[in-house]
Amino acid sequence: MELAAVGAKYASLAPExxxxxxxxxxxxxxxxxxxxGIGLVARAAGLSRSTISRGLRKxxxxxxxxxxxxx
Numbered sequence: 001m002e003l004a005a006v007g008a009k010y011a012s013l014a015p016e017x018x019x020x021x022x023x024x025x026x027x028x029x030x031x032x033x034x035x036x037g038i039g040l041v042a043r044a045a046g047l048s049r050s051t052i053s054r055g056l057r058k059x060x061x062x063x064x065x066x067x068x069x070x071x
Contacts, residue, residue, distance in 0.1 A: 002033065006044035014045075022047070027055030 006029060017025060026047050030037035038056075042049045 003040060003044050006033075006041055010041075010045040023051055023055030024059060025055075026052045027059045030056065031059070 009029070010025075013025060014022070026041050026045060030041045030052055033040055038049055038052050041047065041052055
């Protein structure tokens with residue numbers, strides 16, 4: 001059930017997400033799921049585990065871009 005729920009969330013958000021926000025969303029979703037979250041989000045959203053891991057590093061570091069910047 002979680003796989004379908006995460007997939008549905010991603011499908012509804014994906015058209016609005018930038019590359020950066022996609023990583024942040026995937027990382028925070030994986031964190032909320034706990035153990036096995038990276039794999040579940042990767043399968044549900046069709047994202048690579050390395051993309052989610054990069055997002056996790058950014059989320060955990062607290063690094064932020066200037067407001068209004070995409071890259």
